Amino acid sequence: MSAAAQDLVVEHVFTAYDRADVLVDVSLRIPAGSITCLLGSNGSGKTTLIRSILGLTAPRSGSIALGGTELTRLPTHRIVRLGIGCIPEGRKVFPRLTVVENLVVGAYGEPRREVVAERLERVFATFPKLAERRTQLAGTMSGGEQAMVSIGRGLMAAPRLLLVDEPSLGLSPLLVQETFGVIQRIHAQGVTVFLVEQNVHQTLAIASHGYVLSQGRVVTQGTAAELRADPEVHAAYFGTSTTEGMR
Amino acid sequence: MDLLAQYLMNGVMLGLMYALVALGFTLFFGVLNVIQFAHGDVLTAGAFAGLAGYALVVRAGVQASLPQLLTVVLAATLSMAVLGAVLGRTLVLPLKGAPALNVLLATLMGGTALRECIRLFYPGGSQPQRFPALLPSTAWALGRFTLRLDNLLMLAAGMALVLGVSLLLQRTRTGLAIRAVAQDEETARTMGIDFRRVVLFTFALGSALAAFAGVMNGLYYNEVNFGSGLLLGVIGFSAAVVGGLGSLSGAVLGGFLFAGLQTLGAVVMPFASAYKDVFAFGMVILLLAWKPTGLIGEPLGERV
Numbered sequence: 001m002s003a004a005a006q007d008l009v010v011e012h013v014f015t016a017y018d019r020a021d022v023l024v025d026v027s028l029r030i031p032a033g034s035i036t037c038l039l040g041s042n043g044s045g046k047t048t049l050i051r052s053i054l055g056l057t058a059p060r061s062g063s064i065a066l067g068g069t070e071l072t073r074l075p076t077h078r079i080v081r082l083g084i085g086c087i088p089e090g091r092k093v094f095p096r097l098t099v100v101e102n103l104v105v106g107a108y109g110e111p112r113r114e115v116v117a118e119r120l121e122r123v124f125a126t127f128p129k130l131a132e133r134r135t136q137l138a139g140t141m142s143g144g145e146q147a148m149v150s151i152g153r154g155l156m157a158a159p160r161l162l163l164v165d166e167p168s169l170g171l172s173p174l175l176v177q178e179t180f181g182v183i184q185r186i187h188a189q190g191v192t193v194f195l196v197e198q199n200v201h202q203t204l205a206i207a208s209h210g211y212v213l214s215q216g217r218v219v220t221q222g223t224a225a226e227l228r229a230d231p232e233v234h235a236a237y238f239g240t241s242t243t244e245g246m247r
Numbered sequence: 248m249d250l251l252a253q254y255l256m257n258g259v260m261l262g263l264m265y266a267l268v269a270l271g272f273t274l275f276f277g278v279l280n281v282i283q284f285a286h287g288d289v290l291t292a293g294a295f296a297g298l299a300g301y302a303l304v305v306r307a308g309v310q311a312s313l314p315q316l317l318t319v320v321l322a323a324t325l326s327m328a329v330l331g332a333v334l335g336r337t338l339v340l341p342l343k344g345a346p347a348l349n350v351l352l353a354t355l356m357g358g359t360a361l362r363e364c365i366r367l368f369y370p371g372g373s374q375p376q377r378f379p380a381l382l383p384s385t386a387w388a389l390g391r392f393t394l395r396l397d398n399l400l401m402l403a404a405g406m407a408l409v410l411g412v413s414l415l416l417q418r419t420r421t422g423l424a425i426r427a428v429a430q431d432e433e434t435a436r437t438m439g440i441d442f443r444r445v446v447l448f449t450f451a452l453g454s455a456l457a458a459f460a461g462v463m464n465g466l467y468y469n470e471v472n473f474g475s476g477l478l479l480g481v482i483g484f485s486a487a488v489v490g491g492l493g494s495l496s497g498a499v500l501g502g503f504l505f506a507g508l509q510t511l512g513a514v515v516m517p518f519a520s521a522y523k524d525v526f527a528f529g530m531v532i533l534l535l536a537w538k539p540t541g542l543i544g545e546p547l548g549e550r551v
Contacts, residue, residue, distance in 0.1 A: 054437055075443075076436040092434040094427050105427050108420075109439035157439065 006032035006067040008053070008084075008161055008194070013062030015045075015052045023048055023059070024216040030161065030194050032067075035187050037195040037203045037210035037224075039233060045216040046196045047089055050165050054086060055079045066161065081109040085159030085191075089166045091150040095139025099130050102138050102149050106156030116156070123152040126182070144175045151182060161192040168199045180206055204228050249391035251514070258510035259503070260398055260467060263405040266502025267460035268483025269490065270412060271453030273498040276487070277429040278449045281339055281350040285358030286457055287480015288365075289327055289334070293458025294378070294471040295365050297323035301379055316381040323458040331454020332447045340446060358480075366473040375472040378465030401463050408459060409499060412452070416495065425449055429493065457483075478524075485531050491541025500542060505531065 008030040015023040023045050030036040040046050051057040053064055055076040064071045071079050080086070085106075094102050103123055107116045124131035127148045133141070138149050147167065154162055164183060168176040176199065184206050187193050197203040204210070204224045211221045212233055220232040227233050268290060275283045300322025304315055338353045366372045382397035416422035427435040428445045436442050457476075464479065465471045486505045490497025505527055512526030534542070 056433055056436070075441070077439045077441045080437055080439040086437045088434060088437065092431060094430045094434070096430055097423075097426060101423060101426075105423060105435070105438045105440070108424065153438070 006160065006192075008064070008066045008192075010049070010053070011063045011065075013049075013052055013059045013064060015048055015057055015059045022216045023052065026062070026213070026216070026218055028211050028218060028221070030192060032160070032192050033190070034209070035183070035193040035195060035207045037197060037207035038213055039197060039200055039203065039210060039227070040213035041198060044213045046213055047165060048216075049213070050086075050089075050163055050196060053079075053163065054084070077109070080157065083157075083160035085154040085157040085162045087150050087154040087162065087164045087167060089196075090169060091143075091146045093138040093141075093146045093149045093153070096137055098135050098137055099141075099149055100134045102153050103130070103156050106153035107158075109157060119156050119158060123155055126155070126185075127152055143170055144172070147171060147175065147179060151179070151186075155186065159191060161194065162186060163194050163196070165196045166198065167195075168197060168202070176202065200233060249389070252389075252392040254510050254514055256392075256394070256398060258506045259402065260463075260506075261509065262503035262506030263402060263409075264460045264463055264467075264479065264502070265482050265486045265505050266409060266499040267405060267456045267463070268479055269486035269498035269502045270409070270495065271457050272484050272487035273490070273493055273495060274425075274449050274453040275339075276492045278425060278432075278446055279339060279343070281347060282354070282484070283334070283339065283450075283453075284351055284355040284480070284484075285334055285338070285361060286354075286453070286483065287476035287478075288358035288361040289331060289454045289476070290457040290461040290464070290479055291365060291471065291473060291476035292330065292361055292461075293323040293327040293454075294461035294465045294475060295369055295372070295376075295473075296326040296458070297462045297465065298376060298378065298471065299369075301381075312381045315379070319379075319381060320459070320462055323462045324455040327458035327461075328451035328455040331450040331452075331457075334454070335447050335450030339450070340443065362473055362476070369473070372473055375470050378469050378471050380466070380469055382466060397466065401466060405459070405463060408456065412456070413495060415452075421445075421448065485528070489531055489534050489541055491543040494541065494543045497541055497543035504542075 010026060010028045013023050013026045026049060038046055038049065048057060052059045053071065055071065055074055059072055062072070066082055066084065069082060094105065097105065100120070103120055104116060107119055110116055129145065130148055130152055133145070138146060141149065167179045167183065171179060180202055183193060183195065195203055195207060204227055207224050209221070209223045210227055211218050212227065213219070220227070220230055222230065268286065271286050272282065275281055297319035300318045301315060304318045309315060334354070334357060338357050339350055342350045342353060380397070382400055385396035387394045416425060424435070424440045424445050427438065427440060428442060432442060460479065461471070461476065464475060482505055483502070486501030487498045488501070489504060490499070490501030508527035508530045509523045512523035513520040516522060516526070
């Protein structure tokens with residue numbers, strides 16, 4: 001299959017979630033092999049879009065397809081097993097599972113033990129600290145360590161497409177930098193990355209192109225360079241949009 | 248002293264039964280945050296399913312008690328595993344997202360319907376039924392205390408079951424999925440875990456445990472009736488809550504604690520042993536006033 005055939009394509013998606021956080025006619029494309037970003041302030045609908053892709057909140061209408069496979073009618077576990085990994089907002093490690101258990105859960109769709117063990121070794125090679133802490137309960141770790149567990153867990157599924165929801169949330173600037181470095185390394189290994197962020201500058205530094213969401217609508221899109229120069233980006237960042245205004 | 252040993256043995260037997268019932272409550276609450284109030288009636292239905300299996304093999308001419316016993320246990324546990332999954336699928340999963348009260352009510356009604364069905368449709372179901380003694384009747388007299396082999400066998404089997412459930416949860420892939428769902432359902436789903444399958448498996452497992460407790464109860468008292476599960480259900484629920492809903496060790500602890508309280512009530516008030524349940528439930532209320540979230544604060548999943 002050609003690379004384009006593996007794109008994740010979102011078309012005319014409407015999702016009603018909490019009243020404040022909806023999607024209105026959202027269309028976007030995450031080309032295979034890219035780092036595509038989605039920028040927007042709190043409540044702009046970023047997390048709702050992730051939830052829609054993962055089937056946690058089903059869209060009311062519209063289409064979401066990965067490599068031509070329609071996702072909107074599938075249950076979450078089936079969507080994930082098509083090769084979509086997730087590093088959720090707020091990390092969401094399983095607090096009462098050990099580090100190893102957290103990671104192994106990440107590979108739940110893979111029944112072959114030896115493959116899981118192999119992936120585990122790869123994650124430990126990326127995050128040696130996790131290997132030292134393998135039997136520690138994830139809930140007792142620091143925020144930065146939990147971030148490693150969450151990223152490692154997302155990698156355990158060996159995804160083609162990795163959804164990363166606000167990785168910088170609650171991390172120190174140094175850890176944010178480290179995390180973005182890890183995301184770049186993951187991308188370099190051939191994984192498509194969809195990076196959802198509020199942190200405009202660091203995100204545009206590693207993304208090739210992106211979209212800006214404001215009040216549930218895509219208000220602008222373009223390459224990273226175009227977005228950096230776009231006043232709409234700065235408007236969206238402060239929760240207002242020059243074309244829409246506050247309604 | 249001999250009398251005390253007899254009380255102790257009885258207490259341990261009851262404690263194990265309560266623990267088995269409590270395990271179900273705690274598993275259901277763990278994965279789905281619900282109270283499944285038909286659980287006690289599932290226990291009764293399990294005992295009657297075992298009885299029906301027994302009647303069938305006897306009619307088929309099976310005389311030996313070991314195959315009879317295996318039939319009773321398998322008929323009870325397997326049929327209740329299926330029934331439990333069906334109850335989960337029809338009464339509990341459709342109400343996901345509705346207030347917890349709705350599930351409580353739906354299962355309470357489902358349990359009542361089940362109980363009435365046993366009373367009306369099982370041959371002679373409105374009368375207590377004799378439960379066959381299928382275990383060896385060997386007993387050793389140690390002074391005034393009689394140690395019975397059948398009690399020991401039931402104890403060993405029940406303990407093995409509790410241990411097996413614990414190993415299943417701690418050591419297997421399915422167990423890992425159950426624990427993950429218990430801690431964070433949505434994240435578990437995004438890890439590729441089939442949430443509905445995990446829930447239905449858990450309901451099957453918990454209900455099979457109740458069925459085993461029902462058979463144990465029948466073998467212990469040589470009798471079952473359509474209301475057997477009512478009190479056992481309430482006791483199992485209390486045990487799970489006192490131990491800390493969602494915690495496995497809490498359920499086991501709670502079960503033995505309740506039996507201990509009943510026994511204590513009977514020992515310290517031999518003149519009023521009929522009040523042992525009043526005493527035990529009263530103590531449970533006091534315990535809950537003291538520790539509202541149960542004795543063990545290390546649940547299967549984090550609670551909000």
